[in-house]
Amino acid sequence: MKRLGVKGRRLVLGLLGLALLAALLFGALRAGPLAPVRVTVARAEPARLAPALFGIGTVEARRSVLIGPTGAGRVQSVAVDVGERVRAGQLLAEMDPVDLEARVAALDAASARAASALQAAQAQLDDARARQALTAANWRRHAELAAQNFISPGALEARQQELASAQAAVGAAQANLAAARLDQQRLAAERAAVRQQRAHVQLLAPFDAVVVSREAEPGATVVAGQPVLRLIDPSSLWVKLRLDQGRSAGLAAGLPAQIVLRSDPEHPLPGQVARVEALSDSVTEERVAQVRFERLPATLSVGELAEVTLNLPETGLAPTVPNAAIRRQQGRSGVWQLDAEGLHFRPVRLGASSLEGRVQVLEGLPAGATVVVHSERALEAGSRTRVVAALAGAPL
Structure with missing residues (x-):
């Protein structure tokens, strides 16, 4: 077999080098950093959304x-x-009750004694008034006799002194009677207070x-x-619902709700937002609302967790895209649009979103436009892309 010469060997090595370079270039263009970015896309389809709010709550009693x-x-x-x-x-x-019974008995006895003292004071007043009437009559008779000079002025002055003493006795008897009445009122108040304390030992x-x-x-x-x-009042049970502040737009009293209890996930219960709390939780960044049941289930328990969906009014017709297509560039929300001119970022104004993962685009994107949903790495304006049905890795 004839060996290759020097020139032949150089030619073979050159061909091998070109083949290797071509393979490296092909790999870089297909799978390396120069390869197109694989993306999944979706169309901005005009649709009406039925937005909803979702949150987790606990069953509590209003009363x-x-x-x-x-x-x-x-x-x-x-x-x-x-x-x-x-x-x-x-x-x-x-x-x-400790000594409350004995105190009530003592006050009953004191009240009976006060009643007797009141009767005695009334009798003393009646006696003093009778003496006053008698001395007043005697003074009048002696005054007539003194006017006719039948008795001396000294005798009339004695009768005058007897009348003054009788009037003073009436005043003293009246004061004693008033004191007896006040004492009786004091004992009655003390007795009522003790009986109130006695009643409070019974918890009703x-x-x-x-x-x-x-x-x-x-x-x-x-x-x-x-x-x-x-x-707790079992008829006052409701759900204390917590919603993310960033996704609570439209929350208001009266919204219809669907409540799914953890104990019975197969049977959603209808409800309604009864109240929206004015104070939000600044730590968890949540808003709080109270959702009442339209009809209470028989097996409801306080403290049970519940998943609550609040249905908002249906929106008007507008282009919608998947939530995953929304990106942030230089502090603005937008989408990466793919058209005949290539890939470019379009800032948009967003509207309502649905729990199915779609969001309205109110401005900035025409209906029917193609937008990037997921990409295998970060995108830049003018990046080469290759549309695929799905990405195996984590989307960006």
């Missing part, structure tokens, strides 16, 4: 009360248990409710205001 004593004491008995339904005015628990239900917790057991000592039982 929830803590039942406890107005003074410190020891729990004597608790008559109800968790889960029981109670009626308004029903006895729930009772505190140890303020309205028809359900017992949700027992905070203290018999024998425990509680202070004033410390709860013994917690009650």
Whole structure:
């Protein structure tokens, strides 16, 4: 076999080098940094959106009360248990009255004594008035006799002094009677106060409710205001809903709602926004609303999580694009449009969005335009692109 000469070997090596260079160039153009950016695209189709707001909430009671004593004491008995339904005015628990019964008995006896003293003061007043009437009559008779000079002026002055003493006795009797009446009123007020305290040791239900917790057991000592039982009105249950502030546009009272409880995800419940709280949560950047049920389910429990969807009015006809197509360039929202001239960024003004992942474009993009949804790397104006059906990697 004839060996190649020097020129032949050089020719072979040159051909191999060209082939390698061509392969490298082909790889760079197909898969390297010079390759077109693979993208997925969508058309800006005119449509009417049915926007909605979505958030997570918890079931709470609008009417929830803590039942406890107005003074410190020891729990004597608790008559109800968790889960029981109670009626308004029903006895729930009772505190140890300590010495209240003895104090009521003492005040009853003092009130009876005050009544006797009042009768005695009234009798003294009647006696003083009778003496006053008698001395007044005697003084008039002696005044007539003195006018006819039948008695001396000294005798008339004695009768005058007797009349003044009788009038003073009437005043003293009236003062004693008033003091007896005031004493009787004081004892009656003290007795009413003690009886009120005695009544407060009985903890009664303020309205028809359900017992949700027992905070203290018999024998425990509680202070004033410390709860013994917690009650809720089962007819006042609603959902405390939290919504992202950035996606809460359109939130208002009266919006129809769809409530899905974690305990029954297969049966959505209709509801309505009852109230939008004026105070938002600045830490979590959420707005808070209260959503009531149109009809309460039988197995609803307080504290249960719920997914709530609020339906907003349908929008007008406008181009819509996927949410994933929206980009931020130099502080402006827009889309990468792909047309015959290539790839370029178009700032747009956005409108309402739907839970299906589409958003309205109010200005800046014509209907039917092709926009980039996902790309395998960051885009720049004029970038070479290759449209594919899907991207295997994480989209940008």
